[in-house]
Amino acid sequence: MKPVNQKAWLLVAPVLVLVAISAVIPLMTVVNYSVQYVGSTGRFTWVGDEWYRDVLHSEAFWSALWRNLVFSGVILVIQIPLGVVIALCMPRHGWGVPVCLVLMALPLLIPWYVVGMIWQMFGRVDIGLMGVMLKDFGYNYEGDPLDAWFTLVLMDVWHWTSLVALLAYAGLVSIPDAYYRAARIDGASSWSVFRFIQLPRLGRVLTIAVLLRFMDSFMIFTEPFAVIAGGDPVFLSTELKQTVELGKKSAMSIIYFLIILAVCWVFYAVMTRNEQETGRPQTQGGDA
Amino acid sequence: MARIDLSNIRHAYNPAETDDARFALRHVNQAFEHGGAYALLGPSGCGKTTLLNIISGLVRPLQGRVRIGEEDVTDLPTEKRNIAQVFQFPVVYDTMTVRENLAFPLRNRGVAPAQIRRRVAEVIDMTGLAALADRRARGLSADEKQKVSLGRGLVREDVGAILFDEPLTVIDPEVKWALRTQLRELQRRSGMSMIYVTHDQTEALTFASRVVVMDQGRVLQVGSPKELFETPAHTFVGYFIGSPGMNVIPAQPDGAGLRLGAYRLPLGPGVRLQGAERLELGVRPEFVRLAADGIPARIERIDDVGRHRIVRCSMLGHAVIALLQEDEPVPADPHIVFDPAGVHAYADGWRVQAGQEVS
Numbered sequence: 001m002k003p004v005n006q007k008a009w010l011l012v013a014p015v016l017v018l019v020a021i022s023a024v025i026p027l028m029t030v031v032n033y034s035v036q037y038v039g040s041t042g043r044f045t046w047v048g049d050e051w052y053r054d055v056l057h058s059e060a061f062w063s064a065l066w067r068n069l070v071f072s073g074v075i076l077v078i079q080i081p082l083g084v085v086i087a088l089c090m091p092r093h094g095w096g097v098p099v100c101l102v103l104m105a106l107p108l109l110i111p112w113y114v115v116g117m118i119w120q121m122f123g124r125v126d127i128g129l130m131g132v133m134l135k136d137f138g139y140n141y142e143g144d145p146l147d148a149w150f151t152l153v154l155m156d157v158w159h160w161t162s163l164v165a166l167l168a169y170a171g172l173v174s175i176p177d178a179y180y181r182a183a184r185i186d187g188a189s190s191w192s193v194f195r196f197i198q199l200p201r202l203g204r205v206l207t208i209a210v211l212l213r214f215m216d217s218f219m220i221f222t223e224p225f226a227v228i229a230g231g232d233p234v235f236l237s238t239e240l241k242q243t244v245e246l247g248k249k250s251a252m253s254i255i256y257f258l259i260i261l262a263v264c265w266v267f268y269a270v271m272t273r274n275e276q277e278t279g280r281p282q283t284q285g286g287d288a
Numbered sequence: 289m290a291r292i293d294l295s296n297i298r299h300a301y302n303p304a305e306t307d308d309a310r311f312a313l314r315h316v317n318q319a320f321e322h323g324g325a326y327a328l329l330g331p332s333g334c335g336k337t338t339l340l341n342i343i344s345g346l347v348r349p350l351q352g353r354v355r356i357g358e359e360d361v362t363d364l365p366t367e368k369r370n371i372a373q374v375f376q377f378p379v380v381y382d383t384m385t386v387r388e389n390l391a392f393p394l395r396n397r398g399v400a401p402a403q404i405r406r407r408v409a410e411v412i413d414m415t416g417l418a419a420l421a422d423r424r425a426r427g428l429s430a431d432e433k434q435k436v437s438l439g440r441g442l443v444r445e446d447v448g449a450i451l452f453d454e455p456l457t458v459i460d461p462e463v464k465w466a467l468r469t470q471l472r473e474l475q476r477r478s479g480m481s482m483i484y485v486t487h488d489q490t491e492a493l494t495f496a497s498r499v500v501v502m503d504q505g506r507v508l509q510v511g512s513p514k515e516l517f518e519t520p521a522h523t524f525v526g527y528f529i530g531s532p533g534m535n536v537i538p539a540q541p542d543g544a545g546l547r548l549g550a551y552r553l554p555l556g557p558g559v560r561l562q563g564a565e566r567l568e569l570g571v572r573p574e575f576v577r578l579a580a581d582g583i584p585a586r587i588e589r590i591d592d593v594g595r596h597r598i599v600r601c602s603m604l605g606h607a608v609i610a611l612l613q614e615d616e617p618v619p620a621d622p623h624i625v626f627d628p629a630g631v632h633a634y635a636d637g638w639r640v641q642a643g644q645e646v647s
Contacts, residue, residue: 181346182379184366186440187396196381196392200426 027257034250051251061252064239065259071149071235072217075156079213080206082157083164088194090169104162104169112159116226119155123227141228148228155223160216164209171205172198204271211267218260290357290370290448290481292320292343297352299338312338313349314505320449320483325475327496328485331528335505336485340451343483344371356448373451374441377458378433380425387412387421390439397444407443414474415439431459438467442474449481456491468495489529501525517572519632521639526570526632532598535576536634537606539569546633549583549604551626555633555640564635573598575630576610582623590618 034052037045055061090100107115123141125131131139141148175197183193221237234242236256243249297316308314313335320326328336341347342354345366354362361369372393381389390411394404412421415435420428425436434455441450452471456464472495475482484495492499493513501508501516501524509521520526526534539546541561545554548569561567578585578599585603590612597612603624612618633640 176377178375178377178379181366181373182375182437182440184346185344185371185373186393187367188392189396192396196383200381200383 030250030253032250033246034254036247038246047247051245051247052255054248055251055255060234060239061236061255064234064236067149067234068218068220068236071153071156071220072214074153075160075217076210076213078153078157079161079164080210083161083209084168084202084206086161086165087168087172088198090165092173101166101169104166107159107162110159112222113226115155115159116223119151119158119223120227123151151227152220152224155227156217156220159223160213164213167205167209168202171202175201207267207271211264214263214267215260218263291322292449292481293353293355294318294339294342295353295355297339297342297349297354299335299342299347299349299351303350309504311505313342316352316505316507318500318507318510320481322481323479324481325472325495325497326481326483327492327499328483328502329487329489329492329499329528330502331487334502336487336502337453339502340373340453340483340485343449344373344451345369346373370446370448371451372441372444372447372449374437374453374455376454378430378437380428380433380436382426383424385422385424386417386428386436386439389425389436390417390443393440393444407445411439411443414442414470431463434458435467438471447480449483452482452484454486455484471495489531493529501528503528518630519639520570523568523570523634523637526572530572532573532609534570534572535608537569537571537603537608539567539633541567551583553631553633559640561633561635561640566636568634568637569626570632570634570639571608571626572630573609573611575627576608577625577627578610578612578616578619578622579625580619580621580623582625585622585624587618587622 035046035048037047037050039045086104090104091097110118122128123131125135125140125142131141138144139147141151179197179201180193183197188196219237220235221241224235224238225241236252240249240252240256243252295317297313297318298311299313300311302310305311316335316339318339328339330336338347342349345354345361345364345368348362352362353360356369356371381392384392387408390408391404394407399407412418415438417432417435417439420432425433428436438455441452456467459467468491471482471484474480484492486492486495493516497512498510499513499516500510501522503522503524509516509525511519511521516525516529520529520534523534523536527536537548539548539553541547541564542552544556544559545552546561546567546569547553553569555561578601583603585601585608587599587601588607589600591598591600594614596614597616599610599612599618601608601610601622601624608624610624
C-alpha cells in the first residue's frame with residue numbers, strides 16, 4: 001500500500017486563501033445580509049427570500065433594469081459602427097498614426113467622475129456651451145429625464161467610442177497586405193473589401209468590444225451620479241445607491257451580479273461556439 | 289494578342305535611393321510572348337517578386353514602361369490590367385464558400401451568371417475541389433485554401449497572363465508535384481501565358497519552357513532548361529542551376545585563350561581578354577572525368593547519391609567536383625580531364641564566345 005501524504009493539500013492553500021479573500025468571503029457576506037433583516041440596534045433577524053421577492057416585485061427595480069438595457073443597447077448601436085468607421089478612416093502609415101492613436105486614447109485617460117463633471121457643466125443651460133445652444137429647443141437635463149438620458153448617451157459615446165475604434169484599428173492593421181492585393185487582382189470594390197475581408201477579420205475584436213462596452217455601460221454609475229446626482233433617470237446602480245435597507249441592498253446586488261454573470265456566460269458560449277465552427281470537421285478522402 | 293513587354297525597368301523601394309546596388313531591379317528589359325510558360329528563377333531577394341508585382345501593377349516602377357499587347361499600362365492600376373495573380377500564401381474570402389470564392393473575380397467584372405456557373409464548374413473540376421465546393425473557405429486546410437487561390441487565378445478566361453508567386457510553398461510535397469504538372473498541362477491546353485516565380489530550380493525547369501534567371505536585380509539569362517544547362521551565360525547561372533552546380537575555377541589569360549596549370553583552352557581567333565579583371569573556367573561536373581593522365585588532383589570526399597557518385601577533388605588548390613557513374617572505378621592516382629564540349633570561359637562573370645572582345 002502506498003503511503004498517503006495529506007501534506008500535499010498545503011500546496012493548494014495559498015490559492016484557497018487568495019480566492020477566499022478576493023471573492024468568496026465578500027460575496028458570501030452579501031448573500032448573508034440579503035437573507036436577514038438588520039435592525040437599528042444591529043440585531044440580525046432571518047427573513048429568508050423576502051428581500052428578493054420585495055426587489056423582484058418592485059416597479060423601480062424593473063424600470064431601472066429596463067432603462068439599463070435600453071441604454072446599453074443604444075450606446076452599442078452607436079459606438080460599434082462609429083468605432084469601425086473611425087478605425088477605417090485612421091491612417092496606416094506615417095506621422096498620422098501616433099497622432100491619431102494619442103488623440104483616440106485621450107478620452108480613455110480621463111477619470112470617470114471627471115468625465116461626468118465635464119458633461120454636467122457642458123450641459124448646464126445657464127453656463128454650459130451645449131446647454132446654452134440647445135436651450136431654445138427645450139433642452140434641460142436637470143428638469144427633463146429624457147434630456148438627461150440623452151446627455152448620458154452622448155457622454156458615453158464621447159468617452160468610449162475611441163475604445164471601440166482602437167480595438168477595431170488593431171484588428172484592421174493585423175490583416176496581411178496579401179488580402180488587399182488579392183482583392184485588387186480580383187477587381188473587388190472597396191465595399192466588397194470591407195464586406196468580405198475587413199468585417200469577417202474584425203469579428204473577434206468586435207465581439208470583445210461588444211462584451212466590454214456592454215458590461216461597462218450596464219454597470220454605469222459614476223457618470224450618471226456625477227451628472228444628475230441621483231435624480232432621474234434611475235439606473236440599477238443609482239437605484240442601488242438610493243436603497244437604504246442593508247438587506248434589500250444586498251438582495252439587489254446579488255440579482256444585479258447574477259444578471260451580469262448570465263450575460264457573460266452567454267457571450268462566452270457564443271464566442272467558443274464560433275471558434276468551434278472554424279475548426280473543420282474531420283472528413284477523410286473527400287477528393288480522390 | 290497579349291505580349292508583355294518590360295523596357296528599361298528600374299525600381300527601388302526607397303524612391304530616393306541613389307546606390308545602384310540597393311535597387312531591387314536594375315535595368316530590366318524583358319518580353320514575355322503570348323502563350324508562353326515562363327519561370328522567373330533566382331535566390332531570395334533577387335527581385336523576381338518585384339518584377340511580378342510590376343507586371344500586375346501592385347508596384348509601380350520608378351523608371352521604365354510596362355506594355356501589355358499594344359497598350360502602355362505603366363500608369364494603370366491593377367484592377368484595370370488584365371492580369372491574374374496567385375500569391376505565396378493562400379488568400380481566401382473566409383465567409384464565402386469555395387464556389388463563391390471562385391466566382392468572385394468574375395462577379396466583380398460583371399460576367400453573366402450562366403457563364404460564371406459554367407466557368408466555376410470547370411475550375412472546380414481542374415483543381416479537384418468538387419468535394420469542398422459548398423464548404424465555407426474558413427475551415428479549409430492551408431493547401432486546400434491555396435487550391436482555392438489558384439482557382440481564383442485560373443477562373444478568368446480573358447486574362448493577358450496569370451502570375452504565380454511561389455504558389456506551392458505551403459503545399460505538401462506529394463501534392464506539389466501533381467499540382468505543378470496539372471498547371472503545366474493546363475497551360476499547354478489553354479494557351480494562356482503564365483509566369484511562375486520560384487527559387488527552386490526543379491520547379492522552374494519542370495514548369496517552364498523559358499526560364500528567366502535573375503540575381504541582384506538583373507536578368508542574367510533567358511533560355512530553355514537545356515540552354516541554361518549546356519551554355520550558362522553567367523557563372524551564377526551555372527552555379528545556381530544543376531545539382532551540384534558548375535565548377536568555376538580561376539584561370540590565367542593565355543594569348544587567345546585561357547590557361548589553368550598545364551591545361552589550355554583555346555577560344556578561337558578574335559578573342560581578347562586583356563580588359564577583364566576576373567577570368568574563370570566553367571565546367572559542369574558532368575563534363576569532368578577522372579583519368580590516369582591529365583591535371584593531377586587529390587580526392588577529398590566521395591558522396592554516393594545512388595545513381596552516381598559526387599567526387600570532391602582538390603586540383604591546383606581549387607575545389608573541383610566530378611561525377612562518377614555507379615560502376616566507374618576511382619583511379620588510384622587520379623588526374624582530371626575536362627570534356628571540351630562542356631568547358632566555357634568567363635570574363636568578369638559573363639561567358640566569352642569566339643570572336644568576342646572583352647574590354
